[in-house]
Amino acid sequence: MSKKLFLLLSLITLSVSLCMAQAQTVIEDFKPSSVNQGGKEFPQVNSEGCVRVQLSAPEAKMVQLDIGAVKYDLTKDENGVWTGESAPQDVGFHYYQLNIDGSSVPDPGSLYFFGAGRWGSGIEIPSDDQEFFALKDVPHGELREVQYFSKSSDKVRRAYIYTPPGYHKDNSKRYPVLYLQHGMGENETGWGNQGHANLIMDNLIAEGKAVPFIIVMENSSVKFERPARNADADSTQSRPKGPMGGFDFAGEFKNVLLNDLIPYVEANYRVIDNSKNRAMAGLSMGGMQTRIITLANPDVFSQVGMFSGGSVSMEDIENAPDFKKNVKLLFISYGSRELENPRRGPWGDPKENTAALKEAGMNTHFYVSEGTAHEWHSWRRSLYQFSQLVFKN
Amino acid sequence: MSKKLFLLLSLITLSVSLCMAQAQTVIEDFKPSSVNQGGKEFPQVNSEGCVRVQLSAPEAKMVQLDIGAVKYDLTKDENGVWTGESAPQDVGFHYYQLNIDGSSVPDPGSLYFFGAGRWGSGIEIPSDDQEFFALKDVPHGELREVQYFSKSSDKVRRAYIYTPPGYHKDNSKRYPVLYLQHGMGENETGWGNQGHANLIMDNLIAEGKAVPFIIVMENSSVKFERPARNADADSTQSRPKGPMGGFDFAGEFKNVLLNDLIPYVEANYRVIDNSKNRAMAGLSMGGMQTRIITLANPDVFSQVGMFSGGSVSMEDIENAPDFKKNVKLLFISYGSRELENPRRGPWGDPKENTAALKEAGMNTHFYVSEGTAHEWHSWRRSLYQFSQLVFKN
Numbered sequence: 072m073s074k075k076l077f078l079l080l081s082l083i084t085l086s087v088s089l090c091m092a093q094a095q096t097v098i099e100d101f102k103p104s105s106v107n108q109g110g111k112e113f114p115q116v117n118s119e120g121c122v123r124v125q126l127s128a129p130e131a132k133m134v135q136l137d138i139g140a141v142k143y144d145l146t147k148d149e150n151g152v153w154t155g156e157s158a159p160q161d162v163g164f165h166y167y168q169l170n171i172d173g174s175s176v177p178d179p180g181s182l183y184f185f186g187a188g189r190w191g192s193g194i195e196i197p198s199d200d201q202e203f204f205a206l207k208d209v210p211h212g213e214l215r216e217v218q219y220f221s222k223s224s225d226k227v228r229r230a231y232i233y234t235p236p237g238y239h240k241d242n243s244k245r246y247p248v249l250y251l252q253h254g255m256g257e258n259e260t261g262w263g264n265q266g267h268a269n270l271i272m273d274n275l276i277a278e279g280k281a282v283p284f285i286i287v288m289e290n291s292s293v294k295f296e297r298p299a300r301n302a303d304a305d306s307t308q309s310r311p312k313g314p315m316g317g318f319d320f321a322g323e324f325k326n327v328l329l330n331d332l333i334p335y336v337e338a339n340y341r342v343i344d345n346s347k348n349r350a351m352a353g354l355s356m357g358g359m360q361t362r363i364i365t366l367a368n369p370d371v372f373s374q375v376g377m378f379s380g381g382s383v384s385m386e387d388i389e390n391a392p393d394f395k396k397n398v399k400l401l402f403i404s405y406g407s408r409e410l411e412n413p414r415r416g417p418w419g420d421p422k423e424n425t426a427a428l429k430e431a432g433m434n435t436h437f438y439v440s441e442g443t444a445h446e447w448h449s450w451r452r453s454l455y456q457f458s459q460l461v462f463k464n
Numbered sequence: 465m466s467k468k469l470f471l472l473l474s475l476i477t478l479s480v481s482l483c484m485a486q487a488q489t490v491i492e493d494f495k496p497s498s499v500n501q502g503g504k505e506f507p508q509v510n511s512e513g514c515v516r517v518q519l520s521a522p523e524a525k526m527v528q529l530d531i532g533a534v535k536y537d538l539t540k541d542e543n544g545v546w547t548g549e550s551a552p553q554d555v556g557f558h559y560y561q562l563n564i565d566g567s568s569v570p571d572p573g574s575l576y577f578f579g580a581g582r583w584g585s586g587i588e589i590p591s592d593d594q595e596f597f598a599l600k601d602v603p604h605g606e607l608r609e610v611q612y613f614s615k616s617s618d619k620v621r622r623a624y625i626y627t628p629p630g631y632h633k634d635n636s637k638r639y640p641v642l643y644l645q646h647g648m649g650e651n652e653t654g655w656g657n658q659g660h661a662n663l664i665m666d667n668l669i670a671e672g673k674a675v676p677f678i679i680v681m682e683n684s685s686v687k688f689e690r691p692a693r694n695a696d697a698d699s700t701q702s703r704p705k706g707p708m709g710g711f712d713f714a715g716e717f718k719n720v721l722l723n724d725l726i727p728y729v730e731a732n733y734r735v736i737d738n739s740k741n742r743a744m745a746g747l748s749m750g751g752m753q754t755r756i757i758t759l760a761n762p763d764v765f766s767q768v769g770m771f772s773g774g775s776v777s778m779e780d781i782e783n784a785p786d787f788k789k790n791v792k793l794l795f796i797s798y799g800s801r802e803l804e805n806p807r808r809g810p811w812g813d814p815k816e817n818t819a820a821l822k823e824a825g826m827n828t829h830f831y832v833s834e835g836t837a838h839e840w841h842s843w844r845r846s847l848y849q850f851s852q853l854v855f856k857n
Contacts, residue, residue: 108583128567132523151566169569173544174521176562176569183576183583190501190576206620211611213625216656218604218666227599232606239732242635263609273611339632 097121097156104181105195106164111180114167120159120196124169124178127152131172138167138194161408162198163448164265166191184264188256193265198448202274203455204267209277210236214269219335223326228289230332231259232340233269235276235283245341247284247348247462249374250328251454252291252357259290262454265447271455282462284350287336291324291353291360325364329371346397350461352376354450362418369394374461376402378453379409379445382421383428395433399464401425402457404438406449436460490514490549497574498588499557504573507560513552513589517562517571520545524565531560531587554801555591556841557658559584577657581649586658591841595667596848597660602670603629607662612728616719621682623725624652625733626662628669628676638734640677640741640855642767643721644847645684645750652683655847658840664848675855677743680729684717684746684753718757722764739790743854745769747843755811762787767854769795771846772802772838775814776821788826792857794818795850797831799842829853 101115101123113125124136129151135142138157145155166186168175177183181192212235221228235246251268253261262268268286275281337344351372353361358380365375366387375398377383382403388395403425410422418424425437438456440449494508494516506518517529522544528535531550538548559579561568570576574585605628614621628639644661646654655661661679668674730737744765746754751773758768759780768791770776775796781788796818803815811817818830831849833842 109581126567128565130525130565131567132525132565134567171564171567171569172521172523172525174519174524174527174564176564176572177576179569179582179584183570188502189572191572206611208613208620211620214609216607216609216662218599220601227601227604269609 097123105197106182106184106193107180108182113180114178114192114194116194116196120162122157122160122165122167122194122196123154124156124180125152125154126169126171126178126180128171133170133172135170136167137170137175138165142170160194160196161443161446161448162196163443163446163451164193164195165446166193168192185258185260186256186265200452204270204274204451206270207274207277209273211273212236212238212269212276214263219331221327221331223323223331228327228331229259231263231288232336233263233272233286233288234340235285236273237283238285238341242341245343247282247350248336248340248342249284249286249350249352249461250332250372251286251288252351252353252360253288254353254355254357254380254450255292258292259288262286262288266451266454268454271451272458275455275458281458284458284462285336285340285342287332289324289327289332291328291357324360325367328364329368333371346371346373347399348373348462350374350376350400352378352402352454352457353380354378354453355380355445365398366391366394369397373398374400376400376404376453376457376461378404378450378457379406381418382424384419384424385427385431387418388428388431388433395428395431399434400460401428401433401435402438402453402460403435404440404449404453404456406440406443406445408442408444409449410439434464490516498590499575499577499586500573501575506573507571507585507587509587509589513555515550515553515558515560515587515589516547517549517573518545518547519562519564519571519573521564526563526565528563529560530563530568531558535563553587553589554836554839554841555589556836556839556844557586557588558839559586561585578651578653579649579658593845597663597667597844599663600667600670602666604666605629605631605662605669607656612724614720614724616716616724621720621724622652624656624681625729626656626665626679626681627733628678629666630676631678631734635734638736640675640743640767641729641733641735642677642679642743642745642854643725643765644679644681645744645746645753646681647746647748647750647773647843648685651685652681655679655681659844659847661847664844665851668848668851674851677851677855678729678733678735680725682717682720682725684721684750717753718760721757722761726764739764739766740792741766741855743767743769743793745771745795745847745850746773747771747846748773748838758791759784759787762790766791767793769793769797769846769850769854771797771843771850772799774811775817777812777817778820778824780811781821781824781826788821788824792827793853794821794826794828795831795846795853796828797833797842797846797849799833799836799838801835801837802842803832827857 098117098119101117104114115123134145134153143155143157145153147153169178178192183190184193215232217230217232218227276283349372351361351365358377362381365372403421422437425435429435440452443449491510494510497507497509508516527538527546536548536550538546540546561584562571571585576583577586608625610623610625611620669676742765744754744758751770755774758765796814815830818828822828833845836842
């Protein structure tokens with residue numbers, strides 16, 4: 072056995088041992104996850120954030136819960152039902168899967184979400200602040216599935232468009248618009264399904280905390296893109312791959328956004344079509360795309376948000392002086408657990424960068440989501456904060 | 465072994481033998497299904513309509529494909545990859561699942577659809593006429609996810625609302641509206657995801673074959689109801705069960721529809737709010753609900769469609785004379801395979817019933833979907849036919 076392999080196996084053993092120790096002291100207050108399929112008792116979550124799954128597989132040799140990059144062994148009872156728990160997970164939303172005798176499959180108990188390049192299981196670990204994206208009896212906007220022809224892609228593409236409550240009441244009113252991007256391995260359904268962007272906005276608008284605006288969500292991935300329904304099956308195979316596989320930095324998606332999507336939205340929705348009322352934001356890869364596209368097009372977007380997706384440095388500003396001049400809001404955010412192990416990337420420390428730009432006179436905000444990592448709860452909170460600042464200057 | 469058990473086992477053996485015979489003569493022109501997840505090679509369909517699935521499960525003892533109420537055994541290769549085929553399936557859409565060592569799970573290769581009371585795998589067997597629901601470069605309407613407060617249910621409910629192309633262009637134009645119901649074990653997502661109602665309408669309107677109208681899709685099940693996202697998790701458990709479990713004949717859904725949904729739609733969308741411009745239709749259970757609700761409320765709906773969901777008899781009309789007087793279109797349809805083994809139900813033969821009403825002076829239509837059974841392709845075709853007739857008299 073090589074030294075490297077030995078080290079790897081030791082790490083795996085250590086990790087599994089910790090999980091098993093965890094499982095022995097688990098608190099027995101498990102409740103079905105809020106994103107289970109109707110009537111399904113499992114998966115469940117307890118007050119520590121441990122996930123318990125259960126599956127009937129009488130003939131299986133081994134069943135595992137695969138969550139947070141750790142596989143937890145389940146145990147089988149006399150009826151062939153397998154049960155097991157994970158270690159505590161951070162609050163918020165996590166993708167996971169089950170593994171039955173070597174086969175990774177979705178949990179038949181959960182609802183399904185598009186992430187990690189697939190439709191698969193998700194679970195919600197309750198948080199103290201989850202009221203901000205809860206479904207309440209307030210006026211609701213609409214989340215519209217829209218098909219439009221993209222000349223850059225030479226095909227019909229799908230977007231989701233959130234229109235705020237009252238959009239169809241007053242036909243003389245026009246709205247600002249936010250172009251909001253998902254992360255790598257996700258698609259245009261992410262901000263609605265996992266992010267609850269529509270409910271975050273409905274609640275903020277009901278409380279008078281946000282200017283009502285339209286949100287446009289499109290698919291900025293190349294590799295993972297695929298409509299969730301209908302016949303347009305060959306849409307992705309023919310498109311060029313970006314430098315990081317699914318990561319299309321600023322190539323085709325920039326063309327789709329600037330040449331097709333924005334003109335479509337401005338021709339078909341009551342938006343205010345100037346840069347003062349046009350925002351771009353995104354999470355992770357979507358934040359990095361926002362960074363590249365807005366630095367290169369400060370005449371198009373005056374409001375910019377990057378959620379766990381890099382920051383803007385003084386050097387960037389020197390290369391793009393119009394960005395400093397025209398951008399009226401620059402919002403940078405991270406989960407606190409991300410900052411514990413900073414991913415500075417090529418752009419330097421995001422907090423220092425953002426402070427330096429503020430010092431230089433820009434309206435910048437740096438937000439930290441406490442207790443969360445590179446995951447959806449960081450981004451829901453980021454949208455909640457960003458939406459209270461945007462289009463107010 | 466009892467005689468009954470022996471007979472049952474013989475039938476199972478016969479059925480499996482037929483499938484295996486089928487598999488031996490399978491035509492090797494399999495292609496990935498049009499409703500696969502992006503980039504997934506399996507499941508596949510060949511020109512005979514056989515379904516081939518493939519799954520890596522190195523440690524599994526047995527893997528099966530479960531489709532059309534038959535379980536087909538897969539075989540394992542030296543790499544632990546299981547592969548197998550079904551017998552030929554009817555054209556159109558079918559729910560299916562995989563079974564790994566006794567555990568029924570979704571196929572990680574397919575997109576997921578809500579049917580049979582769960583989110584699970586679906587497959588599309590190509591048909592000669594699939595162009596009528598294909599995604600084309602024509603003007604597209606929108607499929608809107610809408611939340612509204614229902615007093616009858618005392619909660620926020622979800623509906624999907626299709627608005628035709630051009631709806632937001634001319635704010636003086638008002639539209640007829642169709643309330644369109646899914647079947648048992650399905651929900652408000654079915655007509656969009658499996659039925660492609662929006663694409664059927666976009667294509668018909670582009671060809672000038674249908675009057676543009678709004679379609680409203682809500683959840684008329686009790687047992688299986690559950691929002692696909694967000695926090696409203698306890699919505700179903702508290703509601704009374706109908707006489708057939710999930711089948712809420714005309715109880716709470718009637719109240720939701722008449723007292724909450726129609727008033728919401730008429731207050732918030734540009735619809736023509738009279739019975740002449742109000743239609744109700746549905747498939748299977750939704751057809752039977754349409755039957756009960758429209759017979760009892762002929763002052764509300766003048767256009768009625770029942771797809772594989774019963775018919776209206778002369779006796780019904782005698783008990784509801786206003787139905788005969790007010791209803792301007794009665795459309796009844798079935799898949800031809802359903803009529804081979806007629807399910808007449810308590811309402812008599814649907815074709816004879818419909819002919820008798822025509823004879824009596826009603827504008828009735830009886831449509832048969834050739835080569836399809838009690839499945840979505842029958843209902844897509846029914847909607848395609850119905851939509852060309854509705855709101856024209």
